[in-house]
Amino acid sequence: MGVDWRDSASCRFVRRQRAVKFTLDRAAQTRRNKLLTTAMPQEIAAFAQTYRQALLDVLDTLPRKSRAFVPPCIEHTSFVLAVADPRGRLAVEFRSRERYPTLKINGNEAQPKSDREPGLIAVASNTKLETLLFPGTTDSSSVTWRLSGHAALHGLTFASAEFMSQHAPQGFHAQFTGGDVPFEVQSDGGILAVNIANGYVVAGKPEVKFTEWARVFGARSFLPKPEAEIRELAITDLSSAALKLPNALPNWNFADFLASLEGPVDQNVLLLGSYATGDRFKEIAGALEKLGYSPFLLKDSPDLPIQRNLEKLFAAVMFSSFLIIVDDEASGHIAELATLLQFRFRPMILLRRASHGSTSFLEDGVLTEETCRVEVIAEVTAASLLPAVRWAREWLANREGRLNAINSWRQDT
Numbered sequence: 001m002g003v004d005w006r007d008s009a010s011c012r013f014v015r016r017q018r019a020v021k022f023t024l025d026r027a028a029q030t031r032r033n034k035l036l037t038t039a040m041p042q043e044i045a046a047f048a049q050t051y052r053q054a055l056l057d058v059l060d061t062l063p064r065k066s067r068a069f070v071p072p073c074i075e076h077t078s079f080v081l082a083v084a085d086p087r088g089r090l091a092v093e094f095r096s097r098e099r100y101p102t103l104k105i106n107g108n109e110a111q112p113k114s115d116r117e118p119g120l121i122a123v124a125s126n127t128k129l130e131t132l133l134f135p136g137t138t139d140s141s142s143v144t145w146r147l148s149g150h151a152a153l154h155g156l157t158f159a160s161a162e163f164m165s166q167h168a169p170q171g172f173h174a175q176f177t178g179g180d181v182p183f184e185v186q187s188d189g190g191i192l193a194v195n196i197a198n199g200y201v202v203a204g205k206p207e208v209k210f211t212e213w214a215r216v217f218g219a220r221s222f223l224p225k226p227e228a229e230i231r232e233l234a235i236t237d238l239s240s241a242a243l244k245l246p247n248a249l250p251n252w253n254f255a256d257f258l259a260s261l262e263g264p265v266d267q268n269v270l271l272l273g274s275y276a277t278g279d280r281f282k283e284i285a286g287a288l289e290k291l292g293y294s295p296f297l298l299k300d301s302p303d304l305p306i307q308r309n310l311e312k313l314f315a316a317v318m319f320s321s322f323l324i325i326v327d328d329e330a331s332g333h334i335a336e337l338a339t340l341l342q343f344r345f346r347p348m349i350l351l352r353r354a355s356h357g358s359t360s361f362l363e364d365g366v367l368t369e370e371t372c373r374v375e376v377i378a379e380v381t382a383a384s385l386l387p388a389v390r391w392a393r394e395w396l397a398n399r400e401g402r403l404n405a406i407n408s409w410r411q412d413t
Helices: 008-059 131-132 161-167 227-237 254-260 262-266 278-290 310-318 334-343 363-368 384-405 410-413
Strands: 077-084 090-096 104-105 107-108 118-123 145-154 155-159 181-203 205-218 266-271 294-297 323-325 348-352 372-376
Touching: 008 077, 008 131, 008 227, 090 131, 104 118, 104 181, 118 323, 131 181, 131 254, 131 372, 155 161, 161 181, 161 205, 181 384, 181 410, 205 262, 266 278, 266 334, 266 410, 278 294, 278 310, 278 323, 323 334, 348 384, 363 372, 372 384, 384 410
Parallel strands: 077 118, 145 181, 155 181, 266 294, 266 323, 323 348, 348 372
Antiparallel strands: 077 090, 090 205, 104 107, 181 205
């Protein structure tokens, strides 16, 4: 039977029905929220642990130069904070041991789990994520960006107007000044915040919160759960777009790289011999520089961690047009000479003050090998070195001609 809306008693009944239904709906929503806020910290905590491990795995694969750009909070983590806010948004923040060795929670000081393992704190908060990540904010100011989709924010600095006008330290420059954070994450978005500074004032005391790494999700549905998806997110977050890691040159390829070395290699001259003969090296270097060359010592070329000493020698030889070996006294150059006599990579000029060298054992190889030329010069000048250098250039030209004739593909380039 229908309700007569004209009858006041019926109206009161309907109002009572609506009130009961509203009460039931609110109670059901409260139960759902309670279940949600109970489950979400567990989910975000599980994600945080897998995500950090994925970042560490990716970090291990980066070149050394790129790793230097990654905040230390990834590798040297003191705390992992996993937070869910009332709107269902989730965040993971990593803090480094150097910047945050301890953490104050409700007046108590928390310590990392161990020297190697960070502390994990997962909470469901009644405070919005922006305020949790960036303390001291208010709701009074407008938000600069309402972020939908995914974005990476790197190196931003913002502060309250009070902080900037009364407490900002010298050199502190805020790109955004106001009472609130310059962005808000929407339900269909997410951000990666890296190296963001936030200046604010609490009870008249200035504070600066430095966020090294925070991953924010606008909704629970955006939280990746399969390990493969989390690994993909870690790769994306460590990419050059997010962290400004050094990029490869546009259209770089190895062939062009080698071709670009032709000019420098043609001018380089590797100097070998006893480093005790420093003045002798200076004489030779001065003479070579007058002739337009760039002499260098093996000890001055970089030590790549993955290279053995022999590889370092070969690399230096490959990037030189010829070698000059100071052969006055015994040193490590004897072993280097013995090796190079076998491979015949480049012409070698052996400079001596007297007719005999530093060792008799290699003398027959030196005097019979076409890649070697002995010069007895008491005082090295550009003029005295000129005949030997001319010989080296002729040797290189002859080799180039022979190799071009043998290797037919060179004629097509």
